[in-house]
Amino acid sequence: MLRGTVHDSAGIPVRGAAIAIPGTTLATRTDLEGRFRIPAVPAGTVRVHAGAIGYGFVDTTVALTGGDSTIVAITLRFAPLALPPVDVISDKVPHFGDRPSTSVAQVTEQDLDRRAVNTVDEAVDHAPGVQFVNGQINLRGSTGYVQGLNSRVLMTVDGVPMNQGDRGGISWDLLPVDEIESVQILKGAGSSLYGSAAFGGVVNVTTRDIPNGVHTRVRVTGGLYGDPPHSVWRFRDNPGMVGSVDVATSYGNDELGGRIAVGDRHSDGYRQQDQDDHLHFAGKGRWQPSVNTRVDVSGAWAVDRYDVPLSWCSRGECDDQGQVFQPFKVDTNELGARTDSRKGYLAAQVRTTVSPRLAWVARGSWLRTHFTDLRRSATEFGISDRVGTEGRIEAHPDSTRTVIVGAEATFSDVTSDIFGGHTQSEFAAYGQSDQRVGPVRVTGGARLDFLAVDGGSLTAVVSPRVGITVPTDRLGPNGGTLRASIGRGFRSPTMAERFVRTTALGFQVIPNPSLTPETAWSFEIGHTSAPLFRFLRVDAALFWTEARDLIEPLLVSGDSIQLENVARARLAGLDASVIAAPIPHRLVATLGYTYLDTRRRLAGSTTEGPLAFRPRHLLTLGADYSLGPVALGSDFRFASSPQSVELEGFVDSRRVPVKVLDLRARWQQGPVELRLLATNVLNYIYDLVPETLAPVRTITLTAVWSH
Amino acid sequence: MRTAWLLVALATACGGGLAPEPICAPSLVGVCGTVRFRGAVPANTENVFIAAYVNFPQTCTDLIANRQPLIPGSVPFNDSLSLYSVALSPGTYHWVLAVWKKPGALTLTPADTQFLRVGGYYRSQADPAQPGTVTVPNGAAAGDVDFVVNFDSLRPATDFVTCTGP
Numbered sequence: 031m032l033r034g035t036v037h038d039s040a041g042i043p044v045r046g047a048a049i050a051i052p053g054t055t056l057a058t059r060t061d062l063e064g065r066f067r068i069p070a071v072p073a074g075t076v077r078v079h080a081g082a083i084g085y086g087f088v089d090t091t092v093a094l095t096g097g098d099s100t101i102v103a104i105t106l107r108f109a110p111l112a113l114p115p116v117d118v119i120s121d122k123v124p125h126f127g128d129r130p131s132t133s134v135a136q137v138t139e140q141d142l143d144r145r146a147v148n149t150v151d152e153a154v155d156h157a158p159g160v161q162f163v164n165g166q167i168n169l170r171g172s173t174g175y176v177q178g179l180n181s182r183v184l185m186t187v188d189g190v191p192m193n194q195g196d197r198g199g200i201s202w203d204l205l206p207v208d209e210i211e212s213v214q215i216l217k218g219a220g221s222s223l224y225g226s227a228a229f230g231g232v233v234n235v236t237t238r239d240i241p242n243g244v245h246t247r248v249r250v251t252g253g254l255y256g257d258p259p260h261s262v263w264r265f266r267d268n269p270g271m272v273g274s275v276d277v278a279t280s281y282g283n284d285e286l287g288g289r290i291a292v293g294d295r296h297s298d299g300y301r302q303q304d305q306d307d308h309l310h311f312a313g314k315g316r317w318q319p320s321v322n323t324r325v326d327v328s329g330a331w332a333v334d335r336y337d338v339p340l341s342w343c344s345r346g347e348c349d350d351q352g353q354v355f356q357p358f359k360v361d362t363n364e365l366g367a368r369t370d371s372r373k374g375y376l377a378a379q380v381r382t383t384v385s386p387r388l389a390w391v392a393r394g395s396w397l398r399t400h401f402t403d404l405r406r407s408a409t410e411f412g413i414s415d416r417v418g419t420e421g422r423i424e425a426h427p428d429s430t431r432t433v434i435v436g437a438e439a440t441f442s443d444v445t446s447d448i449f450g451g452h453t454q455s456e457f458a459a460y461g462q463s464d465q466r467v468g469p470v471r472v473t474g475g476a477r478l479d480f481l482a483v484d485g486g487s488l489t490a491v492v493s494p495r496v497g498i499t500v501p502t503d504r505l506g507p508n509g510g511t512l513r514a515s516i517g518r519g520f521r522s523p524t525m526a527e528r529f530v531r532t533t534a535l536g537f538q539v540i541p542n543p544s545l546t547p548e549t550a551w552s553f554e555i556g557h558t559s560a561p562l563f564r565f566l567r568v569d570a571a572l573f574w575t576e577a578r579d580l581i582e583p584l585l586v587s588g589d590s591i592q593l594e595n596v597a598r599a600r601l602a603g604l605d606a607s608v609i610a611a612p613i614p615h616r617l618v619a620t621l622g623y624t625y626l627d628t629r630r631r632l633a634g635s636t637t638e639g640p641l642a643f644r645p646r647h648l649l650t651l652g653a654d655y656s657l658g659p660v661a662l663g664s665d666f667r668f669a670s671s672p673q674s675v676e677l678e679g680f681v682d683s684r685r686v687p688v689k690v691l692d693l694r695a696r697w698q699q700g701p702v703e704l705r706l707l708a709t710n711v712l713n714y715i716y717d718l719v720p721e722t723l724a725p726v727r728t729i730t731l732t733a734v735w736s737h
Numbered sequence: 738m739r740t741a742w743l744l745v746a747l748a749t750a751c752g753g754g755l756a757p758e759p760i761c762a763p764s765l766v767g768v769c770g771t772v773r774f775r776g777a778v779p780a781n782t783e784n785v786f787i788a789a790y791v792n793f794p795q796t797c798t799d800l801i802a803n804r805q806p807l808i809p810g811s812v813p814f815n816d817s818l819s820l821y822s823v824a825l826s827p828g829t830y831h832w833v834l835a836v837w838k839k840p841g842a843l844t845l846t847p848a849d850t851q852f853l854r855v856g857g858y859y860r861s862q863a864d865p866a867q868p869g870t871v872t873v874p875n876g877a878a879a880g881d882v883d884f885v886v887n888f889d890s891l892r893p894a895t896d897f898v899t900c901t902g903p
């Protein structure tokens with residue numbers, strides 16, 4: 031066994047550092063005290079790679095004698111421009127020190143702390159190339175906005191797919207943000223390993239590991255929503271408030287560990303009919319029955335009851351005070367609309383390292399969502415259960431090659447008054463090989479998915495992908511890299527899309543069980559530079575996606591809408607990011623820019639237009655300055671107005687660009703930390719979705735005590 | 738990076754964002770409000786416009802000659818709700834209505850009534866069966882003058898006035 035510690039040059043433990051023995055299945059992370067252990071390391075001299083966010087990469091050798099534990103102390107040097115040690119990402123296997131052949135944006139634990147965010151989606155929203163549209167994530171414009179009926183992005187938590195069984199959407203509030211260690215955002219089609227929904231990308235959430243010893247964390251947040259900037263928009267006498275309490279405690283030793291977390295949140299909301307009450311429980315356990323085997327169990331349960339503002343008040347729909355629209359008020363016909371939601375998951379994973387060259391992983395999971403929409407016009411409900419299992423073998427036949435093969439099965443069951451009662455089964459097999467040829471790394475793989483609805487005939491989808499990474503200098507893992515990849519993505523229609531029967535905007539929405547999967551070919555070529563002028567690093571990628579059979583609502587008769595595979599689309603553009611550290615140890619600045627050009631054409635038509643809800647320009651700027659226990663930071667986000675929206679002509683046509691400035695401050699002393707966050711500090715009033723006001727100025731103060 | 742932050746400051750300073758939009762522009766002298774449409778729009782609809790009368794017209798001649806504004810404007814009728822504003826002279830108006838028009842050239846004579854129908858009128862708050870009175874103040878507008886136009890029950894001018902000739 032290899033044991034050790036990782037410290038920085040000042041002797042402070044580095045938590046979350048990745049440790050790996052290259053060319054093998056052996057890898058781990060350091061705990062809160064910077065300790066690590068890797069079992070089953072063969073005797074002899076082995077290379078050890080170590081790295082962490084914000085630190086330079088270390089490649090060292092260690093001599094192990096048979097049967098003994100060897101202890102190694104590793105020192106990492108501060109290097110703000112160092113590339114993060116991408117360890118388990120698009121390939122589902124450790125590739126420490128290797129850059130992936132597709133673009134990846136990382137949100138680290140330090141980012142989560144620095145940004146003082148309170149929810150997972152707030153953290154992801156600031157990553158380059160990512161935009162949230164009323165709760166729906168867009169990677170390079172993949173999803174747009176479809177009122178929660180699907181998602182073209184897959185979310186996994188510790189490798190477990192978490193898209194809802196009925197609507198395919200993502201429940202961002204299922205996990206408390208304190209449970210998150212990092213988020214990796216894979217851009218572009220990822221179906222070759224992840225299957226359906228990875229059409230436009232994958233968001234991999236990694237939860238915190240359980241350190242040895244007793245640890246407790248208490249987090250209390252209180253805040254205020256800004257008043258409307260114009261008195262004619264006032265809708266209440268007192269400012270809205272938001273508050274939450276989260277408590278998590280854990281205990282672990284070398285063999286066992288467990289953590290429980292509980293939290294409660296109340297928000298008055300920033301507009302009329304916008305209250306939200308949220309309660310969650312989360313837990314995680316680990317058990318190491320032998321040196322080669324580790325068992326992880328995790329789960330969460332969240333209960334929400336939130337008002338639904340639906341659409342803002344237009345002239346005559348409320349006390350409009352002589353205004354054409356009242357963005358902070360709702361149509362009085364929709365007063366009282368709310369949703370009760372319960373959701374949770376349970377997952378278990380076993381990983382056995384058979385030898386340094388071979389490991390296998392098996393997991394099982396259960397995801398349940400239950401919503402009840404209470405409206406004046408109707409009450410609708412849906413219950414979905416999604417049970418999944420996956421087995422995977424990781425092999426390193428030699429030091430230059432990695433092979434994985436796996437199989438996955440998922441069964442979803444839906445009971446709803448608007449979707450009916452239906453089932454969907456998915457079976458898949460996949461494989462991927464990575465081959466290093468000199469400095470070049472070539473990746474190739476494919477996945478075969480079979481889908482069946484209500485036990486009917488199988489639909490097969492093949493999703494291949496190939497990629498290559500080429501170093502462009504001799505600086506090793508921290509140097510420049512050229513990457514290119516092409517892959518196929520697909521998204522199976524959700525059961526909501528196939529079977530929904532409801533009324534929307536006065537139209538009858540009728541089912542279409544014969545929907546087929548959307549497919550896309552996605553290509554990108556990108557380059558990550560080596561550090562420039564010692565304080566700057568640039569990453570840029572050109573991307574191109576050709577999508578077909580996109581599912582969109584179509585007017586099929588005078589008053590009926592049906593979802594059909596009708597559209598072809600092209601999404602192309604440039605994704606660029608810059609990180610600069612002009613004052614070492616003090617100032618870090620970031621810039622992210624995405625240019626997106628979309629073309630959409632209906633089947634049988636020669637007329638092209640832009641895809642709805644996609645901004646052409648997306649810009650994010652950030653800067654953080656730290657001095658001793660104090661840190662100050664800011665973010666600015668700009669998104670141009672979308673060129674079109676769905677149901678144009680039936681909805682309010684007002685569209686303005688997004689210009690949002692956030693400010694933050696942090697103070698830390700010992701186990702206590704205070705975070706002040708002001709989002710949309712200029713109280714800029716905008717909408718991303720017609721007749722839906724985006725968040726206004728919100729100021730929160732968070733106190734965290736860690737033991 | 739400094740340039741980038743200057744761009745931020747510039748973009749932020751440019752403002753923008755959504756702002757209140759009064760139905761009645763501050764400079765308007767006249768009436769303003771909404772028109773809600775009901776029923777199926779007739780295929781031969783050419784226009785819907787707002788008209789106002791200081792005194793309730795008695796004849797077809799009054800109906801055409803005393804109409805303000807004399808040359809009608811138009812209100813979009815494809816959505817279920819439209820906003821309108823009409824410039825009028827200060828004074829008290831005893832009949833303010835929405836008029837439906839089918840194709841045909843207006844001659845500003847009583848013969849125009851063959852192309853026109855009463856779509857709906859502003860109603861008295863006290864007695865909704867009766868027309869309401871609207872006062873346009875000096876230098877300002879009378880707001881909240883709202884109508885409902887039911888395309889399924891358009892009424893001819895002769896339901897309201899006496900017409901002796903074409």
